[in-house]
Amino acid sequence: MIISGSVQEVRELIGNWKKRGFSVGLVPTMGYLHPGHMSLIERARKENDMVVVSIFVNPIQFGPNEDLDKYPRDMAHDREVCEKAGAELIFAPQPSEMYPSDNFAFVDIKELGDGLCGAKRPGHFRGVCTVVSKLFNIVLPNRAYFGEKDAQQLAIIRRMVRDLNFGTEIVSCPIVREPDGLAMSSRNLYLSPEERKAALSISRSLGEAKELMRKGEKDAVKIRDIITAGISAEPLAKIDYAEIVDSSDLRPVQRIEKPVLAAVAVYIGKTRLIDNFTFEGAAK
Ligand code: PAF
Numbered sequence: 001m002i003i004s005g006s007v008q009e010v011r012e013l014i015g016n017w018k019k020r021g022f023s024v025g026l027v028p029t030m031g032y033l034h035p036g037h038m039s040l041i042e043r044a045r046k047e048n049d050m051v052v053v054s055i056f057v058n059p060i061q062f063g064p065n066e067d068l069d070k071y072p073r074d075m076a077h078d079r080e081v082c083e084k085a086g087a088e089l090i091f092a093p094q095p096s097e098m099y100p101s102d103n104f105a106f107v108d109i110k111e112l113g114d115g116l117c118g119a120k121r122p123g124h125f126r127g128v129c130t131v132v133s134k135l136f137n138i139v140l141p142n143r144a145y146f147g148e149k150d151a152q153q154l155a156i157i158r159r160m161v162r163d164l165n166f167g168t169e170i171v172s173c174p175i176v177r178e179p180d181g182l183a184m185s186s187r188n189l190y191l192s193p194e195e196r197k198a199a200l201s202i203s204r205s206l207g208e209a210k211e212l213m214r215k216g217e218k219d220a221v222k223i224r225d226i227i228t229a230g231i232s233a234e235p236l237a238k239i240d241y242a243e244i245v246d247s248s249d250l251r252p253v254q255r256i257e258k259p260v261l262a263a264v265a266v267y268i269g270k271t272r273l274i275d276n277f278t279f280e281g282a283a284k
Pocket of ligand 1: 028029030056058061128131132150153
């Protein structure tokens with residue numbers, strides 16, 4: 001497995017693969033890889049000749065009061081995970097390689113980035129769209145793999161790829177959970193044992209809401225209230241948002257008549273966690 005931080009070197013390597021007719025799968029990450037990332041790399045491994053994992057804590061998607069400096073990093077561990085999952089290349093650039101001081105071009109998206117996480121994290125999705133566009137232009141992947149835990153990010157990247165005519169197929173992979181239901185996240189590391197227990201209120205409440213939808217409940221406000229009440233009953237949890245939105249345009253819905261996304265962001269102590277589920281419709 002090769003590790004490179006150089007855009008030019010990566011372009012040359014991948015150019016050679018492409019000349020030989022190899023397909024390329026890209027798994028964009030910010031490192032500190034957990035089994036959720038591993039599932040993306042393994043899927044990419046199955047579907048492509050060559051697998052590239054990018055590891056880059058993208059400074060421009062963090063707000064001024066967010067956790068950029070303390071975002072966990074462990075290259076030795078990440079290297080092991082990538083090697084085990086069968087990646088050919090890790091692209092791990094320095095910020096100066098991705099953003100020279102005279103970088104003036106950015107990629108932004110309207111509407112889809114305004115609600116949910118975008119409402120509380122201005123500039124976040126501009127940062128994500130910019131770095132993902134850059135990675136797509138450097139790696140020219142046939143397919144790129146994203147987790148469904150970041151549901152808004154996934155919807156935005158799909159739309160960006162459609163609107164800007166990128167030639168990359170976006171593949172989404174299901175949320176990977178701990179045995180007790182907590183969605184895997186690099187940020188789970190910040191939780192104390194007490195907070196870790198409190199965080200279970202998130203997946204538990206979402207599970208109850210999903211069950212109600214399955215039984216035929218169509219009132220989105222009622223469903224949202226159930227999620228909110230379940231999480232708020234936990235003293236260490238503070239809801240940032242809990243929303244039921246149309247899964248294609250991410251606009252809030254009153255009635256559950258089309259596929260919807262139930263999405264939450266919750267502070268457990270100082271740690272902000274997100275989780276969600278998509279509901280396609282009650283069984284007929
Ligand atoms: O989901 C993430 O880890 C990041 O937002 C991504 C897609 C790697 C862009 O920095």
